[in-house]
Amino acid sequence: MLWTTYFVESWKRKENKIGDMWLMRDYEDPTTEREDFRAALNIDKETLQTEKSSRVDTFNRQVYIGIPVSLFFIFAVIGTQIAMKMWQTSNTEEYGEKIPLELKFAPSMVNVGLIFFYGFIYKIIAEKLVSAENHRYQQTYEDSLINKMYMFQFINSYISNYIIAYWVRDFAQLALNLVVILVFKQVGMNLLEWAQDKMMIGRKLNKIKAQFAGELEKLDANSKEHAHMKMHLHMEQQLVMAPASETLIYFYNEAIIQLGFITFFACVFPLAPLFSFLTNLLEIRIKLNRMSSYSRRFVAQGASGIGSWMGVMELISLVAIPINVAILLFTGRGADASGDFGYSETVNYLL
């Protein structure tokens, strides 16, 4: 928790320093208009100038459609998790103390699957919702998407841990669940991205290259046609690359969720930061590679910092305090009774 505060505060300082270096410190978003903003053109009677007015009521759609749908999904996630908990208790009743190993791991594995599954569905829904809101400016569009994504992911990613920590109150089980989620989610996510790049896009790129290779050989290497054909190849390759949409929001979301895992459950799994450090190094490499070779070029945008994510980070560092204290209070006591894994000692050290 101390670390999070230090991390957030020191970032503020560095952000300003980098902003200074890049001459971006006082940059203000010139309210870039979105390309797919659907508007009706009106002529103002007094000034005789055309004005754009949105075809739909953005605010009403945000409040009366966006929030209920998001809440519905959140309740669906909570409902599934309660069902999971029932399944777990029925397992314990059936086998008593001697739960087979695969059944001990199974709930956590299913949790990872559920997180992926719900995250995938909600991503599609959220994008539909936000584009239906018909935002005029890039900034409001992004804020709306960030709010929806984070509100949902906050519940989706951590709910199984909360239930185990505050309801089942089993420290060893919580640790197991956390390890499985953290390891499989991080490694799985990276592997998935890597495989998607190499298998799907990389294969298409090679196919196009092979198609053009024969024609390129026929032409003289210095001729105008050769250069033209090369350009054509370049364009065709760009066409099959992944479209550059709101990628940055998902990049941030991923990293912030990981930060949440580390800070909220710091006292449960001490190796989490080390593990995240290693996967992050890998992730930076994969992302850089992906952005340059497997994705279309992003439209360069200015910024004076990380924007709304600063507030999210501050929120995390605040919320982390009660969550950690509650875990130690409610769950730590259970560990003393069972006394395994030496976790009660950890609690003593931390307190």
Add this chain to the structure above:
Amino acid sequence: MHFDIGYLVKSKVILEHFPVHSHEAERSKIITSWNQYGTRLSLGFLTGKFAENMQPLNFIKDYYGAKFGFYFAWLVHYTGMLLLPSIVGLAIFVIQIVKMVEKEDSLENWA
């Protein structure tokens, strides 16, 4: 002359429109410089000497724009900062293992 590109796409005159990548060499520069300076940069965010190793971030900023530049700067900063709790975490983990082994030893002695 003004083109309504959205209309042209919808009426299938144009297939798609997007900014294209520049030459391969320009792009591979980012990864090469990350391989060279990445570790020093992440450590630099921890010690405060990051300004000397900004090359990869500068390339990213020049190519993808400042918004992506700030994202990567933040991510590298976060990764570097993770070293602090990971050292503490590793220490706690070792202590736990040692305690666990001691406990098992004492239990065996009791039996």
